[in-house]
Amino acid sequence: MLIGFPLLVITFLLIVLFSFIPVGLWISALAAGVRVGIISLVGMRLRRVPPSRIVHPLIKATKAGIDLSSNQLEAHYLAGGNVDRVVDALIAAHRAGIPLSFERAAAIDLAGRNVLEAVQMSVNPKVIETPVVAAVAKDGIELKAKARVTVRANIERLVGGAGEATVIARVGEGIVTTIGSAASHKEVLENPDSISQTVLEKGLDAGTAFEILSIDVADVDVGRNIGAQLQTDQAEADKRIAQAKAEERRAMAIAREQEMRAMVQEMRARVVEAEAEIPKAMAQALREGKLGVMDYYNLKNIGADTDMREAISRLAPQGPKSTDPVKGE
Structure with missing residues (x-):
């Protein structure tokens, strides 16, 4: 029992140690010819950087003949960039003979553009x-x-x-x-x-x-x-303007006619008012002896004769006179 307990503790500590230290990833890097120290991998863990996100792209870049360091890739990852896509773009540009540095690729990636798609578009328009x-x-x-x-x-x-x-x-x-x-x-x-x-x-x-x-x-x-179409619309607009102006002139003519009628009615009212004063004036003249009875009757006869002539003129035919000699007799 006493021997088994320390053995369990040691086993537990080894499991925790190997889970924290990516030994398998370190071995893969060594097999690919990438020199990454255990301490660097532990430092990535402490900085909350997944070591696989750095080591795998670094292995691809090394195999493609591109010289990169883990510090460059880690700095780009911490800045919020896509390390794997940048490395793929560098490999594609290197194969196509397009001059592209890591700093330029990282700047393009951090600017929000797809650097791999840009390299592919440079090769294939x-x-x-x-x-x-x-x-x-x-x-x-x-x-x-x-x-x-x-x-x-x-x-x-x-x-x-x-x-x-x-x-x-x-x-x-x-x-x-x-x-x-x-x-x-x-x-x-x-x-x-x-x-x-x-x-x-x-x-x-x-x-x-x-x-x-x-x-x-x-x-x-x-x-x-x-x-x-523009000419038709212009003609239609001119037509509407002319109609509006004609309507304005018609309204002004109607207003002027109504104004004249009002003036005529006012004048007629004044004439009627003046005619109403005639009997009063004649009565006053009769009382004062300035107008005799016979003069009054003569005025009445003249008025009656004038009314009769106006009535006869209204009843007379308006057509031209006949030139027939028989009817003329």
Whole structure:
């Protein structure tokens, strides 16, 4: 019993020791020709760095002929980078003959870009297809174009360079400029490669993480007659403006007519008011002896005679007089 207890304690301590010290990983590194000390592996454990995340990429880099140290990989891991992807990118660049240092690859990875994909795109260019871009030529005809842009990653400009969205936007702007400067849409249909030439001459890849190799126009379709539609809309707008002005003039005429009627009614009211004062004045003249009875009757006769003449004139025919000699007699 006394001998078995120390043996159990020693066994437990050995199990804990070997679980903390990655002896198997150390042996694998030695077999691959990578010199990593036990103390370095223990230090990784203490710094909470999984030793396998450092040793396995280091073995790959050493076998590929790339000189790296465990301190470089550990520092990149502690900075939040993807060590395995950086090492794979370095191996791919080394095999393709692309100059890429560990510092540059680590900076690209920490910038949030996929450095391995960038190296692969440098070897195998990528084709970006733009959406349908609509533009109007000078003759008013709309053209809808679609282009395929072949780009290659520029390793030197990956940090701080613009992405695919910027390239697509610039190519679309170049297509619109080229079509808009054409005198006729037929020129673009007859020579669609003029779009590619004009866009390539603008140097649209400046400031981006890519290098544009070619721009190929995939399709050009004829759209609407924008010029005729704009002229129709302008004519309709002019028509509505003219109608509004005519309605304004009509409203002003109606208002003026109503104003005149009000003035006439006011004048008639004044005449009626003045006529109402005539009997009073005549009565006053009769009382004062300024007007005799016979004078009053003469005035009444004159008024009656005037009323009769107005009635006869209203009953008389308005047509032209007959020139028949029989009817004339």
